[in-house]
Amino acid sequence: DAGVTQSPTHLIKTRGQQVTLRCSPKSGHDTVSWYQQALGQGPQFIFQYYEEEERQRGNFPDRFSGHQFPNYSSELNVNALLLGDSALYLCASSLDRGLQGYTFGSGTRLTVV
Amino acid sequence: GQQVMQIPQYQHVQEGEDFTTYCNSSTTLSNIQWYKQRPGGHPVFLIQLVKSGEVKKQKRLTFQFGEAKKNSSLHITATQTTDVGTYFCVGGGYQKVTFGTGTKLQVIP
Numbered sequence: 598d599a600g601v602t603q604s605p606t607h608l609i610k611t612r613g614q615q616v617t618l619r620c621s622p623k624s625g626h627d628t629v630s631w632y633q634q635a636l637g638q639g640p641q642f643i644f645q646y647y648e649e650e651e652r653q654r655g656n657f658p659d660r661f662s663g664h665q666f667p668n669y670s671s672e673l674n675v676n677a678l679l680l681g682d683s684a685l686y687l688c689a690s691s692l693d694r695g696l697q698g699y700t701f702g703s704g705t706r707l708t709v710v
Numbered sequence: 711g712q713q714v715m716q717i718p719q720y721q722h723v724q725e726g727e728d729f730t731t732y733c734n735s736s737t738t739l740s741n742i743q744w745y746k747q748r749p750g751g752h753p754v755f756l757i758q759l760v761k762s763g764e765v766k767k768q769k770r771l772t773f774q775f776g777e778a779k780k781n782s783s784l785h786i787t788a789t790q791t792t793d794v795g796t797y798f799c800v801g802g803g804y805q806k807v808t809f810g811t812g813t814k815l816q817v818i819p
Contacts, residue, residue, distance in 0.1 A: 630807065632809075639796075639798055639809040639810065639811055639812045640753065640798075640809045641809070642807045642808065642809070645807070653807070655807075687752055687753070689753075695807060696741070696758075697758065698743055698755040698757075698758050699743075699745075699753075699755060700755065701745075701752040701753045701754070701755075702752065703751075703752050704752055
């Protein structure tokens, strides 16, 4: 199955630390978007990467940054972790910047203590 | 900024009953997508609507995009226990992607 792969699946970090989450898009997809989903809430858009550049950004502080590599995989970095950053982080890949729908990965569950 | 609201927030139905969730955007949408998220799972793409007044069907599911492209609906006929989950509409395309607030559907066998 060439779906969206995210790693790690679970992570526990201490407040103030930094974290890097990784995403490999579905085969053939060129766009990667990241979302934060708090428990019981809908996913909140963080940013979208296309052609190795950040194309759109949601209402998240600069502590959240990302990168897309030539093979379309992507990383999400969060600095100076806060307790409120605890959430499920979802990666979604797509073609043509999402105009044909997004394929989501299973997510990384981040817990900040 | 753009806001996408869904109603109802929760819905409990008896198996076999119909279900409808409504999605309303504060701004005109270039397109709208619908996703289903099972408990403990991740969102799964269901469909995309692009044209004003568009109606699409997938078996027991009927999706509609409003004439003004600011609202949409998802109707499920004769619900089954496999329909349990949270349904999200998403204002997508080149504009900032905004998930709706979601409607959580519980189906009572």
